[in-house]
Amino acid sequence: MLDVVPSPAPAAGGEHLLRAEGIVKHFPIKEGIFFKHQVGSVKAVDGVSLEVRRGETLGLVGETGCGKSTLARCIMRLFPLTAGHLTFDGADLSTLSRSQMRPYRRGMQMIFQDPYGSLNSRRRVGSIIGDPLAIHNIAKGAERKKMVQGFMEVVGLNPEHYNRFPAEFSGGQRQRIGVARALALRPKLIVCDEPVSALDVSIQAQIINLLEDLQGEFGLTYLFIAHNLSVVQHVSDRVAVMYLGKIVEVAEVKDLYGTPRHPYTNALLSASVVADPDKARSRDRIILTGDVPSPINPPSGCRFHTRCPKAQAICSTEEPILKSGAGDSASHLAACHFPVADGEKIASGKATILHAVEGFLAEAPK
Amino acid sequence: MSLSTVEVVSTEAPAETPGVGGIEGRSPLRLVLARLRTDRVALASIGVLVLIVLLALGAPLISAITGHSPTVTNVDNGTDANGQPLPPGTGGFLLGTDNLGRDILVRIAYGARISLLVGVLATAIATVVGVVVGLFAGYFGGWLDSILARLMDVVLSFPYVLFAIVLVSVFGASLPLVILVIAFFSFAAIGRIVRGQALSQREKEYVEAAHSLGAGNLRIMFVDILPNLVAPVIVLATLLIPAAIIFEATLSFLGLGVGPPTASWGNMLSDAEGVGFQAWWFYIFPMLFLLATTLAFNLLGDAVRDALDPRTERIFAGRRKKKKPA
């Protein structure tokens, strides 16, 4: 019954399913009582170029405020781009209006982070999963119901629960509903925006396995956004790291986790918690000083220079280009003037804390 | 009309306990009905309203049984020697007569028809218009919102009685005009609440998900957001009905609404002007029926609001416990 949805059109555009060039998305900040004028803008995504190959899983990591969620929504064309080009399966989506975008939506879908907010609590599950079919006029009545129930089974839900409301399902099941909804149009690309972050650990694993199985069965390409580096390492073929609206490094997963070149990637990897007591305690953590700068006024030159342990004068004036270093494979790109070499150790920040502790202990006891 | 003080109810249905072995398969509607069933005030209000509806529906029947018409002047039979109205219980007039000898009971029954018809119809029109206007204003924002929101503000601050006088003097008093006037002045109350809800709902993630599926604006408004507004709209509409009834009574009292000889609770009250304490039945009965009807709707509206609000679960839990001793 799943073949009722016409299979996606034969691949156009070659090896790359998605190509983003120079994507910029600025959100204007307006002030004023009667007539609001623009006083500044939040530069959420400030010049991002990346490619997603057919059938791969591209992981996208970064911390809060790096712009990864905004980039995902730019790729999904959920709002107009401030600048840049977006090519999906050979078609140029950069400046399409909403109604022009509609047919292309069948090719790319999204899974959201919040299993509670991303489903309309007032609609029944069958109606939610069948929504995309209804919007694109695929199948009617009993036929549509059969298709929806087919998708429910594929994601591990009981098809008899067709008429239930989302509130009657657990968080993991609700996320499965979201996956079924994303699958209904048989898309080629699924953008997963933190799909497991809000779930319990054991349920996370179920959903990760489900996504992997579906990728094989339906020939899907994933853009997988997460902040948990272990999860991203597990699911991805290639990984891109974002910082303040720009991509700072992108590489095959073993290259990124094995020989990270960008200092930020190094700091991020050293900070991530590993479920292994030996590794966790022996690790030398790179503690970054200061806070993440505001995306309203990003630092000049390389955005990371204000916190980078390797920063030099040139870093504050000239923005580094994303390129592969000598000795690295062509797919391993980093935007840094002084990439981290193999075995190089970057400063760690333990000293500052010890100082303060001594002072504290020197005070009069309670 | 003090609908601006009506507070907005949370739009979430009472929560279920998810997970293995949890409560299964109850739609929000059935949950709400189950809760209402435990509310004695709600049941009493519904009972009163059912009686009044029956009264209204059975008006011709009552007229036939008693043999009295609601409109035909009946001075010989219906008044005493001095031309004064007959008190209740005399001469086959259960509730007495008015100054023209007409049976008050029959007139009240026909008056109930007017009140309910105007109340429900005007509210229905106001609700539909209010929901549409509020949805468009809240969802699209921008200049459309500015215009519609200002329009609603203007309507809410209008001196409606004066406006009604003007309209009536231009077009003449009639039932359709009364209904339209009431609807026009009521829609803004619903519109404002719906606009607020639409504004907050459009930021929710499920709306974003609908966008990503390719849904158009109209579909998102009416298929996705509207079901989330049902709760506050129902509460508001239930509370609007008594306001509309009072509005109609006011207009009729002023001679701007339903005119003689048609019976309306409002013009019965105006006919009773100057009668004083002698023929108390002349105005007490219309007043009591007005009071009962509007009170019943108001109490029902409050009960519905409580039943729809998941935060009041403690009250219903307590009631359920009392019913089934552990």
Add this chain to the structure above:
Amino acid sequence: MTLLAVDNLTVSFPTADGIVQAVRGLSFSVEPGKTLGVVGESGSGKSVSALTMLGLNPGADISGSAVFNDRNLLTMSQRELRSIRGADIAMIFQDPLSSLHPHFRVGWQIAEAIRAHTDMDKNAALNQAVELLRLVNIPQPERRVRAYPHEMSGGMRQRVMIAMALALKPKLLIADEPTTALDATVQAQLMELLIQMQREVGMAMIVITHDLGVIASIADEVLVMYAGRASERADARTIFFSPHHPYTRGLLGSVPSATGVTGGRLVPIVGSPPSLINVPTGCGFHPRCPFAMEACIDDQPPLESIPAGADHSSACWLPPELTGVGVATDTARQRYAGTYRGPRSSKLPGVRAAASEAAVYA
């Protein structure tokens, strides 16, 4: 010498749908200067037990004992508890934005906490607050002390909470999901801070979390909770490298970077956490356990040491020889299937004969 000894703690809440048994007989102890990591998913009862010990769940039905410094916390009055909270036992919560008062400046809130337990005057307390902010590595503490919580980032707010908690040098710090809402780099900083503070001040810590990585970094001993009870307790290395209880093993199998899983497929636990109103009979984990037997449905296994006398206890009917198996892989299941898999009751909801992860029926 035990700092805190909890014995058979039971907490239940009467609700409209039935009695929620949040904690069902929890026992554990904490030594001074050590860190106990409490791991569990939602509904395991880990947060409820901590809150109950500090008297922050007044409406619940509580039984059992929690002895701190020879006094039972569960029988103390709110007044007595107030003198302990903050001074002897401090607590920090997951979301600092909601645990800090939004209307008062941060320095004032810390000073408040200090003055509630000492007789310092306002200025002295505020100076102490500045020093505490400096201690937790907040830059420009003299300026920050006058900030409001919403003016600070998440990481900084959590540091303020830690500063407040440490102000009176408590003997025990309870941290309930302290780093869950934070970014990786900020999380790392905060855990470094907690470890250092603990080592230098000599306080004991209970860190409650669902994140096994946090446990690996910070815990000396680990207590794994499931459905309101302790399922396993051991020191950190034992839990990660030779767990006994199938739930612990399932958890480790679910985490990509955990020991034993090398980039292959994750082996998650079937099904979802149970309803706390209709808790499964016997061992609460049996509907999801690949090793479940008849005994598991009928009787609840007690938390017993395995092998007898060692510092590793597990609440499971499986024999002690199963330690060191690692994660519940298919081979392990097959190895023991013949000996241990008994007939299952058909009345169990959602249980399938093979612990396949594909279907998750409600």
